[in-house]
Every structure is written in structure tokens, then in C-alpha cells.
Amino acid sequence: MFAQCVIRLCGCCGRASAFSGIAPLAAVIGNQCLVERASVGTLSRRTVGWQCRNSKVKSVSFWGLRGGSGTTSTVAMVGEALHALGESVLMVDVNPSDVLRLHFNVDYGGQNGWALALAQATPWQDEGFVLEENMWLLPYGRHGLNSIEALATPLDQSDEFWCEALRRLDGQFSWVLFDLPAGGSAYPKLRATSGLDIMVTSVDTGCHILLLQHEIAATTRILINAYDPSRALCNDLLLEWRHRYQAHLLPVYIHRDEGVHEALAQKTPVSRCYPDCAASRDALSLATWLLAQKKAAS
Ligand SMILES: Nc1ncnc2c1ncn2[C@@H]1O[C@H](COP(=O)(O)OP(=O)(O)OP(=O)(O)O)[C@@H](O)[C@H]1O
Ligand SMILES: [Mg+2]
Helix, strand or coil: CCCCCCEEECCCCCCEEECCCCCCHHHCCCCCCHHHHHCCCCCCHHHHCCCCCCCCCEEEEEEECCCCCCHHHHHHHHHHHHHHCCCCEEEEECCCCCCHHHHHCCCCCCCCCHHHHHHHCCCHHHHCEEEECCEEEECCCHHHHHCCCCCCCCHHHHHHHHHHHHHHHCCCCCEEEEECCCCCCCCHHHHHHCCEEEEEEECCHHHHHHHHHCCCCCCEEEEEECECCCCHHHHHHHHHHHHHCCCCECCCCCECCHHHHHHHHCCCCHHHHCCCCHHHHHHHHHHHHHHHHHHHHC
16 A cells, blocks of 8 residues: 655646646556556546557666766656657666656655665555656655665665566556666666666766776767867867767767756756756757667667
8 A cells, every 4th residue: 555646747837736646656567558547537548549558668777977977867858858759758766866756846755765665575666656647757765765674675686676677567668767876886787688778977077087997888878968069178078089989979968058957956857847948959859869769679
């Protein structure tokens, strides 16, 4: 049994409001697809025409080369952009900092989260938030974890846990986006299982040095964040990286944009808050590129 708080973001101002009516995440992870279950209820027939319903879920692991690279902001804006393109998206925060929820105005002090469920051996499907039709968030559950004394399941099994959970999610969502801790050492199996493994890197000298030290796996792609074309150093590094890491670089990068800061202050993804700003457009480009990859693979 769970006490599910469900959040809806206003289309005009992005403010969140609690409401009930749309099925919680648990309804999606059963044997049946949510759209079939809910077609006579709150969800419209439009959702039944979900294009990717029978295709495999596409999972993407995002992690930062170092802390503060912009991973969580990227997951929030790309999730929002994919959703705006008509895709059904589940965002999962596997970073114990549990910050992704803040981008969607989900109470930071709230106890909900998959890690809490794993630790208590309760269904993690009950811990999710329906942000909008076809858009879900599964927080980590940092505060819930802190509130319990003994773990029924050790959290060092989280990597296997998510690889297995991904298999169960097959066909239930178009996309599952994971927000991983920085550094790349956590969740090696999940990263290898994901359709795409994306390292988020900001364009600065510190990241340049870290990149030189980092052994980049053949399948890892680099997403450049916080690119500022007005700074000569940024342009120089970009040139250098194009030369060095050509095979790994994603064709889209995200500009440094004050809107990203502002959006977090408003607890709303930037693509929704400021849809015309540079970072929102970049996120849309990245989402479009992801869709193209998906089509090419199917
Ligand atoms: N493209 C950008 N333009 C401007 N600010 C950005 C950009 N991307 C991220 N930021 C800002 O940088 C800060 C860190 O971003 P974020 O929390 O997404 O990083 P992170 O990699 O998830 O950090 P952590 O490693 O702690 O999880 C935030 O204040 C965010 O608003
Ligand atoms: Mg983060």
C-alpha cells in the first residue's frame, strides 16, 4: 500500500499541483500496458495510438564526467523534450543526491523512492510520480532511506536490480532515462545494458584534464554541456575535442544558458519554462536525434 502524491505541471506557468485521477506508476508495470488499462478511464484514446507501444524500450544512461556537469538538468530537459515530441518517458533518479525530483517540483523532503522500496523489499512501482500523461518520474528516495533502520535488501545490488527491472519495463515506455552518479564507476551493468551510455561533460579545462585521464568505453558517447560560443577557450576546447574524441562526441551539444539556472529555481524543466531559450532548443535537437537513432535501429 502506498500514499501516492501525484503532481501535474501547469502548461502555462509550469507550477505543479497535486491531483488524482491518472494511474500511478504501478499501473504501468503490470502485464498489461497502461494505455490499455486506462483507455476507458482517464486517458484518452490518443494514447492508445502510442507509436512505440510494441517496440523495445529505449534506455539511456546519463552520467557526468565529474559532479556538477549538468547531468540532472540534461535528463530533465531531454525527458521533457521527448515527451513534447509525443514519446512516453520514465525518468529514474539513481543518484543518491535525489535532485531530479526538484526539477519537477516533487517535494525534496518526501520519502518516496525506488531505493527505499528496494531496501524495504516493497514494490518500487508504487514509488513513482505521474507528472503528466505519458511522463513519469521515479525518485531515489534519499529521505525515506534515512528514515529506516535496517535494509531488507542491500543497496549494492542496485545495478543488477535495475538491469532486471529494465527487462520488465520492456514495451511499457518509449524511453527510460537514468540519472546516474558522476564519475562513471557506478552502475557498470546498467550502463552496458542501456541502449545509449552518455557522459555529460562541461567545456572547461578541468573536464579537459579529466577526459585525458579517463578511459572512454567504446560505446560511451560524450554530450557537451554548457558550451559558450563567446568564450575563446570553449571554442578551442571544442576544436580539440572534435579532433580527439570524434567517435564519441554526440552531434548535438547544449549551450550555457541562464535559463537552466532559472528553471531549477522554479523547479520546472527549462524546456517548459523557457521553450525558446538556447538550452531548450538544444534539448529538442537532442531528443530529435535520439528519435532518429531509435527509428534507424528499428
Ligand atoms: N547548460 C547549462 N547552462 C547553465 N547552467 C547549467 C547548465 N547545465 C547545468 N547548469 C547548472 O549547473 C548546476 C549543476 O547542474 P546539475 O545539477 O544538472 O549537475 P549534475 O551533473 O547533475 O550534478 P551532480 O553531479 O551533483 O549530480 C545547476 O545549478 C544547473 O542549473
Ligand atoms: Mg545530478
